[in-house]
Amino acid sequence: MEGIVAMFFMLGISLSHLVTGNAQAYFDVGKFGAVGDGKTDDSPVLGKILAPSADERGRFKSVGCWLCFQRVDGLIVDGPGQIDGNGATWWTKVPISERPTALHFDLCSDLTLHGLTHLNSQRNHISIYNCSGVAISDLHIIAPSDSPNTDGINIALSTTLVISNTFIGTGDDCIAISGGTSNINITQVTCGPGHGISIGSLGGDGITQNVDQVHVTGCTFNQTMNGARIKTIPGGTGFARDISFEGITLIASGNPILIDQHYCNGRDHYCQDQEKAITVSDVTFSGFRGTSAAVEAINLDCSKQGCRGITVNNVNISSSVGKDLRVVCNNAYGTSASTVPVVSCLLS
Ligand SMILES: *[C@@H]1O[C@H](CO)[C@@H](O)[C@H](O)[C@H]1NC(C)=O
Ligand SMILES: *[C@@H]1O[C@H](CO)[C@@H](O)[C@H](O)[C@H]1NC(C)=O
Numbered sequence: 083m084e085g086i087v088a089m090f091f092m093l094g095i096s097l098s099h100l101v102t103g104n105a106q107a108y109f110d111v112g113k114f115g116a117v118g119d120g121k122t123d124d125s126p127v128l129g130k131i132l133a134p135s136a137d138e139r140g141r142f143k144s145v146g147c148w149l150c151f152q153r154v155d156g157l158i159v160d161g162p163g164q165i166d167g168n169g170a171t172w173w174t175k176v177p178i179s180e181r182p183t184a185l186h187f188d189l190c191s192d193l194t195l196h197g198l199t200h201l202n203s204q205r206n207h208i209s210i211y212n213c214s215g216v217a218i219s220d221l222h223i224i225a226p227s228d229s230p231n232t233d234g235i236n237i238a239l240s241t242t243l244v245i246s247n248t249f250i251g252t253g254d255d256c257i258a259i260s261g262g263t264s265n266i267n268i269t270q271v272t273c274g275p276g277h278g279i280s281i282g283s284l285g286g287d288g289i290t291q292n293v294d295q296v297h298v299t300g301c302t303f304n305q306t307m308n309g310a311r312i313k314t315i316p317g318g319t320g321f322a323r324d325i326s327f328e329g330i331t332l333i334a335s336g337n338p339i340l341i342d343q344h345y346c347n348g349r350d351h352y353c354q355d356q357e358k359a360i361t362v363s364d365v366t367f368s369g370f371r372g373t374s375a376a377v378e379a380i381n382l383d384c385s386k387q388g389c390r391g392i393t394v395n396n397v398n399i400s401s402s403v404g405k406d407l408r409v410v411c412n413n414a415y416g417t418s419a420s421t422v423p424v425v426s427c428l429l430s
């Protein structure tokens with residue numbers, strides 16, 4: 083590969099433990115003494131990374147990210163170390179459209195993120211966009227529960243990605259999986275405080291979006307607003323299929339099991355059924371244990387076109403606040419066995 087293929091915006095920061103993988107990467111950290119030849123471990127050059135304060139917002143406006151990587155193959159971003167977005171100075175002063183994602187990867191392949199702590203991003207902590215072959219493990223992603231729009235990990239237009247052994251407590255989406263993604267495995271991730279792991283929202287403004295082969299296993303939702311969620315907006319086309327959530331521990335989770343095909347996103351007309359809808363099929367929820375903070379522990383709210391191949395098995399959820407739990411289905415087709423509460427509303 084030719085030329086400079088990575089851009090690293092050095093905005094008065096020092097970079098902790100950044101190791102380049104193959105020889106294709108070049109980083110603008112040379113002036114700090116980094117070599118970036120793909121052989122030398124540049125991590126000693128760099129210390130904790132701290133983002134500039136919101137006074138520097140103008141520098142990020144056009145790029146949308148603070149630390150941005152584009153077209154890098156074989157990049158390894160390894161810990162230990164901290165990436166601190168200094169978000170508190172941004173959250174109150176700067177509108178969301180002008181706050182950057184802290185760490186953004188675009189068109190990267192064979193990317194490894196391991197062992198770092200990500201704190202207080204200005205907006206989302208990590209976004210993976212148009213990438214393939216991504217391994218994310220042993221991260222700690224932390225921001226206050228009331229910090230705005232500070233998603234943990236966002237994935238879009240990407241294939242073949244694994245997230246494992248990671249803690250995400252940021253107050254917003256733990257992991258959000260958007261359109262154009264497939265072959266995503268998420269295992270041993272603990273979420274909370276925040277919104278849980280969600281697929282979508284898909285299909286806003288009538289667009290076509292697809293997600294398939296997403297498997298979430300051995301994860302914990304600790305006091306999250308939602309647990310395992312698929313959300314689509316009426317009027318879109320495409321599919322969300324071959325999705326499973328298995329072996330999930332719930333600690334006073336809101337909406338532990340939720341398919342929402344009437345997701346409004348703050349716009350009322352989005353909630354109304356339309357002639358078109360994203361097709362949701364082959365979705366399994368299995369091995370859920372623990373407590374729900376919401377009365378509707380299981381809510382399978384499909385479009386009028388219906389969701390097919392829904393399986394709910396081996397579930398034992400009780401209320402964290404001593405209430406009777408409810409199960410709600412709307413146009414959901416599938417089967418269920420061994421569940422508390424009992425799921426008797428699936429259509430065959
Ligand atoms: C994704 O990357 C491919 C090149 O691999 C490019 O052709 C395509 O336009 C990119 N898609 C988006 C939405 O950026
Ligand atoms: C995800 O897990 C499935 C089932 O174990 C496996 O077939 C698939 O290759 C895995 N995908 C990735 C990206 O590791």
Ligand SMILES: *[C@@H]1O[C@H](CO)[C@@H](O)[C@H](O)[C@H]1NC(C)=O
Binds near residue numbers: 272304305
């Ligand atoms: C759940 O979150 C609470 C509050 O943050 C924390 O004290 C507790 O240790 C967490 N439990 C588990 C099992 O992670």
Ligand SMILES: *[C@@H]1O[C@H](CO)[C@@H](O)[C@H](O)[C@H]1NC(C)=O
Binds near residue numbers: 398399400422
């Ligand atoms: C469900 O879990 C509760 C609390 O752990 C337990 O008391 C109960 O026996 C379990 N029910 C089933 C059917 O496994």
